[in-house]
Amino acid sequence: MIHFDNVGKAYKSRKDRGEVVWPIRNFSATIVNGESTAILVPEGGGKTTLIDLVAGSELLTEGSITRGGHISWPASYRGIISAKMTGKQNLRFLTDCYGRNFAAAYEFLQEFSELGRYVDLPVRQYSNEQRHRLALTSLLAMNFEFILIDDAFEAGESSFRRRTAEYVKDNSDSITFFMATGNTRLVERYCQRAGILSEGTVTFYPSVAEAIEAFGKINDAEY
Incomplete structure (x- = not known):
């Protein structure tokens, strides 16, 4: 179990040092074993920040995260x-x-x-x-009971990606992902629950398909 209670993270703006930016704020949710969950995040919207908060390598500005079970290092962290x-x-x-x-x-x-x-x-x-x-x-x-994932999970050759997908499918009873990603294919393939982080707020949707559809509209509006 990973429990977020009113989680928030603030930074000083790079453009205006007097301005405070909140990539995520007032986030409360519980991630349970067996239900892989994705937070879809637009480019530059705080994917790495969210994953690092769960991993403990970033300090919270407010709120708390309660971690139960064995949680991985971020999959993109090559320093391991x-x-x-x-x-x-x-x-x-x-x-x-x-x-x-x-x-x-x-x-x-x-x-x-x-x-x-x-x-x-x-x-x-x-x-x-x-x-x-x-x-x-x-x-x-x-x-690990929980594996922290971002876009880097799908790097590498297609044959290795297929082998990984097959392994995760065959071991879905013992692997739970928590993702912060902009890769909708990754979310569709592995997750049973999804939300969107936009302008600092996380919104969950009734289904993964609805979250992906809403995320596409947000990206279309930005570009």
């Missing part, structure tokens, strides 16, 4: 992987940090990522695609 260490060493470090079984996680890494011999090479020798595979596979290997 050290370029100096091998893929295998990175995974061992993460399993030690999060109290997971290394042998099981390593078996999953070898099978799912298809990195082959590269798991024993320093990550600095990886291509961008290989780094993405290592980072995402390591994330899935931790068996």
Whole structure:
């Protein structure tokens, strides 16, 4: 469970230092296990801020977030992987940090990522695609109850995206996403609940389809 109680985050405006900007304010909601939830956010509207607030890497200006269960690091956060260490060493470090079984996680890494011999090479020798595979596979290997997602989740080659989608579908009883994204295809594929963050306010809709339709109208109006 992730519970938002009157959550707000404020920044000083870059254009006018005397002005305070609220990318999100008065947000209250409960995200429960088994119901993947998306907050659709227009470009520059606070996707990263919202995910970082849940992760705890950003401090709230007001309100509170109560976290229950194991919550992942943001999927887009590449600082979780050290370029100096091998893929295998990175995974061992993460399993030690999060109290997971290394042998099981390593078996999953070898099978799912298809990195082959590269798991024993320093990550600095990886291509961008290989780094993405290592980072995402390591994330899935931790068996988090809640996984924090933004647009970066769908990076990489199409074959790996399909494998990931199939894995999530097959394990939907144990994986719950919380997303802040502008990618409606991602939301349609994985989520059972959706809202829109616009001008600092989150509005939930009766269905994912209705949220996506309303989000399209907001984007059309902005462009």
